[in-house]
Amino acid sequence: xxxxxxILQGVLLGGLYALFAAGLSLVFGIxxxxxxxxxxxxxxxxxxILVIVSALGLHPVVGALLAAPLMFCLGxxxxxxxxxxxxxxxILPPLLVTFGLSIAIQNGLLEGFSADSQRLSMGALETASVxxxxxxxxxxxxxxxxxxxxxxVALNQVMYRTAxxxxxxxxxxxxxxxxxxxIRPDRVFATATALAMLVVTVAALYLGTRANFDPxxxxxxxxxxxxxxxxxxxxxxxxxxxxxxxxxVAQTVGAAINPEWQILAGHxxxxxxLLLRPRGLFPRGQ
Amino acid sequence: xxxxxxxxxxxxxxxxQALFGVDIRLEPGETVAIIGANGAGKTTLMRAITGVLRSAxxxxxxxxxxxxxxxxxxxxxxGIAMVPEGRRLFPSLSVEENLLIGAQHKGGRDFGDALDDLxxxxxxxxxxxxxGPHGLPPRRPGLALGDRLRAAALGPHGLPRHDAGPQHTxxxxxxxxxxxxxxxxxxERRHSPGTALSGGxxxxxxxxxxxxxxxxVLLCDEISLGLAPVVIRDIYAALPRxxxxxxxxxxxxxxxxxxxxxxxxxxxMMEGRVTLTGKPSEIGRADxxxxxxxxxx
Amino acid sequence: MSARYSVTTRTxxxxxxxxxxxxxxxxxxxxxxxxxxxxxxxxxFILTMLTLAQFWNLLAGYGGLVSVxxxxxxxxxxxxxxxVVILGGVDPVPAILLGGVAALVLAIPTAFFAFRxxxxxxxxxxxxxxEIARLGVAQWRSxxxxxxxxxxxxxxxxMMLVEGIAALFDxxxxxxxxxxxxxxxxxxxxxxxxxxxxxxxxxxxxxxxxVRDNTEAARSVGVDAGRMKWLVFLTAAFGxxxxxxxxxxxxxxxxxxxxxxxxxxxxxxxxxxxxGCIGTIEGPIxxxxxxxxxxxxxxxxxxxxxxxxxxxxxxVMLFAPRGLWGLISEKTGLQLFPIRRRLVGGVLTSKEG
Numbered sequence: 001x002x003x004x005x006x007i008l009q010g011v012l013l014g015g016l017y018a019l020f021a022a023g024l025s026l027v028f029g030i031x032x033x034x035x036x037x038x039x040x041x042x043x044x045x046x047x048x049i050l051v052i053v054s055a056l057g058l059h060p061v062v063g064a065l066l067a068a069p070l071m072f073c074l075g076x077x078x079x080x081x082x083x084x085x086x087x088x089x090x091i092l093p094p095l096l097v098t099f100g101l102s103i104a105i106q107n108g109l110l111e112g113f114s115a116d117s118q119r120l121s122m123g124a125l126e127t128a129s130v131x132x133x134x135x136x137x138x139x140x141x142x143x144x145x146x147x148x149x150x151x152x153v154a155l156n157q158v159m160y161r162t163a164x165x166x167x168x169x170x171x172x173x174x175x176x177x178x179x180x181x182x183i184r185p186d187r188v189f190a191t192a193t194a195l196a197m198l199v200v201t202v203a204a205l206y207l208g209t210r211a212n213f214d215p216x217x218x219x220x221x222x223x224x225x226x227x228x229x230x231x232x233x234x235x236x237x238x239x240x241x242x243x244x245x246x247x248x249v250a251q252t253v254g255a256a257i258n259p260e261w262q263i264l265a266g267h268x269x270x271x272x273x274l275l276l277r278p279r280g281l282f283p284r285g286q
Numbered sequence: 287x288x289x290x291x292x293x294x295x296x297x298x299x300x301x302x303q304a305l306f307g308v309d310i311r312l313e314p315g316e317t318v319a320i321i322g323a324n325g326a327g328k329t330t331l332m333r334a335i336t337g338v339l340r341s342a343x344x345x346x347x348x349x350x351x352x353x354x355x356x357x358x359x360x361x362x363x364x365g366i367a368m369v370p371e372g373r374r375l376f377p378s379l380s381v382e383e384n385l386l387i388g389a390q391h392k393g394g395r396d397f398g399d400a401l402d403d404l405x406x407x408x409x410x411x412x413x414x415x416x417x418g419p420h421g422l423p424p425r426r427p428g429l430a431l432g433d434r435l436r437a438a439a440l441g442p443h444g445l446p447r448h449d450a451g452p453q454h455t456x457x458x459x460x461x462x463x464x465x466x467x468x469x470x471x472x473x474e475r476r477h478s479p480g481t482a483l484s485g486g487x488x489x490x491x492x493x494x495x496x497x498x499x500x501x502x503v504l505l506c507d508e509i510s511l512g513l514a515p516v517v518i519r520d521i522y523a524a525l526p527r528x529x530x531x532x533x534x535x536x537x538x539x540x541x542x543x544x545x546x547x548x549x550x551x552x553x554x555m556m557e558g559r560v561t562l563t564g565k566p567s568e569i570g571r572a573d574x575x576x577x578x579x580x581x582x583x
Numbered sequence: 584m585s586a587r588y589s590v591t592t593r594t595x596x597x598x599x600x601x602x603x604x605x606x607x608x609x610x611x612x613x614x615x616x617x618x619x620x621x622x623x624x625x626x627x628f629i630l631t632m633l634t635l636a637q638f639w640n641l642l643a644g645y646g647g648l649v650s651v652x653x654x655x656x657x658x659x660x661x662x663x664x665x666x667v668v669i670l671g672g673v674d675p676v677p678a679i680l681l682g683g684v685a686a687l688v689l690a691i692p693t694a695f696f697a698f699r700x701x702x703x704x705x706x707x708x709x710x711x712x713x714e715i716a717r718l719g720v721a722q723w724r725s726x727x728x729x730x731x732x733x734x735x736x737x738x739x740x741x742m743m744l745v746e747g748i749a750a751l752f753d754x755x756x757x758x759x760x761x762x763x764x765x766x767x768x769x770x771x772x773x774x775x776x777x778x779x780x781x782x783x784x785x786x787x788x789x790x791x792x793x794v795r796d797n798t799e800a801a802r803s804v805g806v807d808a809g810r811m812k813w814l815v816f817l818t819a820a821f822g823x824x825x826x827x828x829x830x831x832x833x834x835x836x837x838x839x840x841x842x843x844x845x846x847x848x849x850x851x852x853x854x855x856x857x858x859g860c861i862g863t864i865e866g867p868i869x870x871x872x873x874x875x876x877x878x879x880x881x882x883x884x885x886x887x888x889x890x891x892x893x894x895x896x897x898x899v900m901l902f903a904p905r906g907l908w909g910l911i912s913e914k915t916g917l918q919l920f921p922i923r924r925r926l927v928g929g930v931l932t933s934k935e936g
Contacts (some may be wrong), residue, residue, distance in 0.1 A: 017626070034703030087900055090700040095649055096857055096900045103850055105895030107886035163390045167423075169378040170387050177374040179358035180336055181387045182499065219845065223714060226707045230700075264718040267711055271696055274708075278699045 006256045007249055011138065011188055014228075014248030015145030016210065019203040020026040020221050020243040021228035022151050025198035029191045030172045030234035033088060033094050039222030041197070044105050045071055045204025045212050050118055058118040063207040068198055079190040087189070102218065103104040109215035120208035144206045148244070151235045158195070159237075166190055216233030220263075227270040233280030242281055247275065287350045288533055289314045290335070290503050293344045295354075297327075297334045300448070304330040306558045317525070317535045319549035321542055323578060326555040328538045329371055332507045336368045337361040348503075366503035371508045372539075373492040375480035381491055382476040385465055456479040458500030459531040465494035468524055484529065486517035493521070497528065504528060508535045510544060520549060542574060554578055600919035608773050615752055629875050630768035634826045636855040636867035638819040643853075644862035645783065645791050646815035649702070651849055652709025653823050655693065655716045656686040658843035660824030661831035667728050668738050673736065676743050679828040680769070686824020687817055689716065691903065694816045698809075703779055710833060710845065717843035731838025739835060756914045764833040765833055766891045771829060780920050782818075789814065810915050848890075854896045860906030864920040869908045 024038050033040075046069060053063040056151075086093035128139040159165040167188050171178040175185040175213055207221070224247055231246050234241025247266045254265020273281070288311040297305040305327050312318050319518055333339040335346055336358050348398035353361055362368070367388070375384050391525055414494035426566050466473040469490040475483060480491055489509055510518040518541075529535060539545040546551060546566040554562035562569060562577035612625060635653065642648045663685030667673040671679070695710045700708040721729040739760065747758035782788050791811055828850075831837050841847070851874065859870025877895075881888040903910055913920060 004510060034707065036707070061514050080899070082901070085564040091706075092643065092861070093900050095651075095703055095706055096853060096898050099651070099850065099853065100893040100896035100900070102888045102893070103846070104897070107888075107890035107893065108885040111890065125639065157517060163386070166387055166390070169377040169383075173378050176338055176358070177370055177376070179386075180338065180362060180370060181495065182359050182362040182390075183387070184357070184359045204692055219710075220714075223707065223711055226704075227711065230704060230708075264715065267715045267718070270711060271715070274696060274699060280625065 002256075006252050008137060009141070010249030010252035011245050012141035012145045012248070014241070014245030015141070015148035016203075016206055016244070017093060017224045017228050017247050018244030019144065019150040019151060019199070019206060020224035021235060021244055022148070022155060023199040023203070023231075024222075025232070025235070025237055026199065027193055027227045028157060028229065029237075030168045031189050032172075033087065033189075034098070034131045034226075035083075035085060036095060036098040036222065037105055037218075038098075038200070038225060039219030039220065040102045040105040040109075041200050042207055042221055043213060043215060043218040045201050045252075046120065046208035047109055047113060047215075048202075049121060049204055049208060050120060053120060057236055060205060060209055063202055068201045069199045071197040072194045073196035076190045077194035080186065083121065083190055083193065102222075106215050106218060113215065115216070116210035116278045117213055117214045118208070118270070119212050120189045120205070122209045123241075126209065126232070130281045140210060142207075142229045143153055144210065147202055147206065148241060151202055152241055155195075155199070162271060164188075174241075220238040224266065229264065231270060231280055232279075233271045233283040236280075236282045239280060239282035246281075248269075288312060288347070289316075289349065290536075291347045292331070292335070293345055293347065295331070295334060295341060296328050297339050297341060299330075304558050305334065308555075308558070308560055310553050312534050312536055314534055316530070316550045317529065317537065317548055319545035320538045320555060321538060321545045321552060321578065322539070322555035323540070325557075327457065328555055329507055329560040330558075331555070332368065332505055332536075332538060333521045335361070335505065336366065355556050355557075360492075362501075363501065364503040365499075365500050367504055368417075368504035369489075369492045369496045369504070369506040369509055371511070373488045375488055375495075377479065377481045379480055380477050380514055381472055381480055381483065384480045384491050385462060385472075385494050385498055388498040389462075393573050394521065460497045462498070465498055468497075468527060470476065484517075486521065489517075490524075493524065493528075495556075497531075497533070501533055504533045504535045505536065506507065508540065509540055510539065510541050538556055541545060542578070556580060585831075586898070594918050595917055595923050596917050605798070608769070611769050614765070615748075620754075620758050620761060621880060623761050625875070627761065627765045627768050629929070630765070630772040630873055631826050632851065632855060632874070633867060633871045634768070634772045634775050635823060635852045636859075636871055637779055638822045638826075638866070639849075639852045640856045640861060640864075640867050641779055641782075641815055642819045644856065644866075645788075646812060646819075648812060649706045650697075650709040650819075651706045651845065651853075652693070652711075652713035653688060653819070653852065654699075654843045654845050654848035655709070655713035655818045656823035657830065657848040658713070658714055658825030658839070659838055660686045660827030661842045662720050662723070662726060662839075663824070664828040664832060665732065665734065665837055666723075668734060672738070673702055674741070674834050676739060676763070677849035679825055679832060681866065682828025683821045683825040683909065686827065687703060687821045689824075691818050692819030693820070694813060699813065713845065713906050715841055717839050720843070723837040725893070727838070728838060731836065731841070732838045734832070734879050746926045761833065767829055768833075771822075771825060773837050774921075776864060776868075783864075787811070787814070801817045851892075855894055856900050856906075857896055857917060858906055860912075863912075864893075866906055867917075869911075873907065 020039070020042060024035065027035060028034055048067045048070065049060055052058065052066050053060055056063075058066070082097060083094065086097045093241030094167075121141070122140065123144075125139055129136045130139060130142070131137075157165075157258040159168060166182050166281075168191075170181065171183055171185050171188045178188070179185055224244075227247050228243035229240050232241070233243075246269055250269030251262045251266040255262035257265075290312040292308055292310050294307040294309065295305055296303065296345065302562055308327070308331060310318070310320070310331070310582075320328050320331065334341050334354075336354070336478055337356050337360065338358050342356040343355045346354040348361075348364055348366065352362065356364075365375060376387065379387065381501070404423050405424065425462070464478075469487075472490055474493060475487065483491065492509065493506070493509070509521060513521070522544065525535065537548065549566055551563070552569065554574060556577060556579075562573055605718050614623060618626070635657070639650070639653055642650050642653075658851070660679075660682030664675065664678045664682045667678045667681050668675050673684070696712065697708045720726075726732050740756065742760065742763070744763055745756055745759045747753075748762050749756050752759065752762065754762070783791065827842070831842060842897065855870035855874045856867050858873055859868065860866030877892065879890070881891065884891075899906060905913065
């Protein structure tokens with residue numbers, strides 16, 4: 001029975017990783033850009049919520065709602081002013097620029113907030129749990145998982161049911177022809193990154209409420225997110241959720257065997273999937 | 287005043303010059319054909335007019351206004367729509383979505399415009415603060431996507447605002463329904479991926495995608511390329527209705543017979559220059575042959 | 584009439600540069616005669632970072648393999664050295680070689696996995712493997728596990744050559760160890776530059792440029808892109824492992840977080856290459872000097888310094904993607920390590936038709 005519990009906890013943890021990964025997956029799917037600062041942007045979001053929450057004395061969820069439009073605009077400006085200039089056939093500029101951004105954000109946060117751990121407090125919700133049959137599941141992990149599913153449903157609706165989603169897919173297919181149809185690729189990309197930053201805000205809320213955070217933890221979140229995206233198959237949002245679950249389950253199972261193996265087990269699961277299914281579990285296209 | 291006019295239009299890809307002073311014009315209601323062999327510069331001319339390749343502002347006039355340096359989306363919004371060579375449907379989109387893409391970008395400002403302007407103006411103010419009133423020297427507009435994105439992101443380095451000038455409102459005859467009436471097969475296949483269709487059907491989607499923005503000028507680049515004669519006939523059969531909707535048309539063709547049959551006037555191009563102009567009834571076979579293949583042939 | 588053509592890569596500046604480089608190496612080798620111990624340590628830092636930068640440049644600038652996981656090889660090289668010294672009682676100096684071999688051994692499965700990934704995903708894939716190596720080494724109790732360990736005092740004391748150097752320069756053993764480490768770093772850096780330069784001038788080097796520019800086209804003219812990638816990746820891993828062993832021999836203390844630090848051994852290195860000029864041998868040399876200068880100037884500002892470094896990296900990539908050396912050689916046409924083949928001599932005439 002303890003294994004059922006472990007695996008269920010892992011699935012719920014996977015929801016958190018899917019939230020980390022969804023923005024990365026969206027941006028990659030649309031403009032083939034891998035943002036190495038993605039994890040640091042999540043941490044930045046958590047600090048932004050923290051500042052709003054402690055300045056105004058609000059609940060973290062309200063703080064996240066206030067942070068969301070700021071993050072949206074940040075994403076727009078970041079893409080429009082910086083990242084659009086790096087797009088092209090050469091993969092080096094986007095990698096180096098986002099790597100530089102990662103270092104700059106980490107150290108900026110370190111300077112502003114010190115290396116001390118912080119936490120967003122959800123009050124009683126943090127320890128609340130519900131009994132499902134013989135196992136007991138935390139309310140917060142359940143909320144996280146629910147949010148991950150909701151985010152992925154919402155992103156899929158945007159992608160496949162709206163005009164901007166059509167523009168995303170058209171621009172992703174062929175930016176030159178898209179511009180002949182009146183679409184401005186630079187603006188479509190800016191919108192995509194802005195949207196991804198909304199998802200980042202949701203991820204930041206759960207990052208901050210579920211555990212302590214400090215300026216240095218971004219790169220590890222990037223790696224989990226990246227592993228989830230690759231395991232799921234590039235460009236598939238549901239695949240990203242599945243990938244997050246694989247990492248989450250591997251980590252909780254690893255930790256159940258030996259607490260020091262938690263992170264290692266996640267990475268090893270990634271390598272095993274890569275070995276068996278190089279294109280991920282749910283590759284898009286042929 | 288011509289509807290569309292090029293004046294001594296030149297174009298180059300890096301060191302290779304593709305157009306040498308091309309002058310063509312399109313009058314309202316006209317159908318003009320541009321013929322020429324492979325590499326004559328026909329597609330380059332289309333790329334220049336649509337803004338995929340940027341040119342000097344005054345080298346392309348639309349209703350008398352310079353549009354040579356506008357980006358493709360701005361040219362399209364003015365009312366010049368393109369059926370690109372090779373059809374270039376979006377593989378991720380269904381037939382209907384491909385059509386709707388053409389319809390969704392009409393005039394008017396949105397949130398993006400506002401944020402964009404704010405960013406552009408802030409950038410300009412900062413540049414002025416750091417580099418004085420003249421700022422950095424203007425960037426050369428290039429043809430790579432990265433260059434164009436950069437130019438768009440940098441804004442007014444000597445580039446005029448995209449949305450200055452009259453915007454085409456896009457109100458008119460063409461809609462999903464009228465496109466489906468024009469090409470009924472597309473209604474049946476509306477939910478298929480665009481690329482699952484036959485070549486002729488794909489060409490119909492590409493034409494419909496351009497029409498649905500209700501353009502004043504429709505540019506068709508090699509629409510008969512790679513299609514069976516019977517399919518070509520079907521597609522050209524749509525031309526009278528397209529003209530009746532008020533669009534003036536430029537067709538680029540390698541098929542001389544087809545071009546002469548539909549055009550009011552013909553330009554023949556060779557090696558980046560216009561070598562022959564006239565009405566189909568006025569120019570003879572030998573002239574075309576000479577203009578097409580060179581004088582020595 | 585036979586016009587005499589020859590294909591050469593030599594330029595007048597390069598001949599001068601060769602002489603100057605030899606003179607510089609001699610001058611640097613004699614540094615212990617005139618330099619303070621602090622300067623020797625600074626030079627050691629510059630030379631080891633230069634070595635790492637040259638190998639990353641070989642990978643990314645010439646091989647098109649943008650790795651963010653080179654810290655794996657620094658760390659494994661260093662830990663292999665500590666392992667054989669602590670557990671096997673091997674002399675630390677030859678143990679550096681074992682560090683290189685250990686990195687080579689790790690590089691084989693790493694390449695096997697990472698080569699399944701393209702572009703940016705290759706980058707993060709190598710990073711994941713470095714993380715696995717870090718977490719794995721942290722489980723290795725006999726070299727200190729997660730907290731790390733120091734090189735045993737007697738192993739350092741008995742290190743070969745140290746006694747002779749101490750006697751020669753009349754310094755204490757610890758200073759003599761620094762001198763030894765410095766000489767090894769100088770030899771490694773000079774050997775690395777010479778070796779990479781030699782590689783790039785061979786047919787293989789040409790093939791490398793072809794693979795970087797266009798894998799498909801290179802394959803179509805018979806270049807085995809896969810084999811070139813393996814060659815470059817393994818070479819870089821070996822060299823990076825040697826540098827890792829040497830760096831931690833000099834530090835005499837190690838921990839997994841430090842030895843596998845992505846910031847210290849990859850981020851800095853990338854900035855050095857990018858600020859200098861990627862895809863040239865001169866670039867990392869300029870870059871490491873700028874990097875050292877910045878670090879010395881801004882040493883008191885802590886994380887502001889790193890933030891600035893990140894922003895400089897972004898600015899260089901956006902506004903001067905060819906780096907400082909790119910700007911210099913664009914303005915002056917200077918090439919100190921030319922690899923481009925040029926046709927010289929004779930007069931080119933065109934046939935009259």
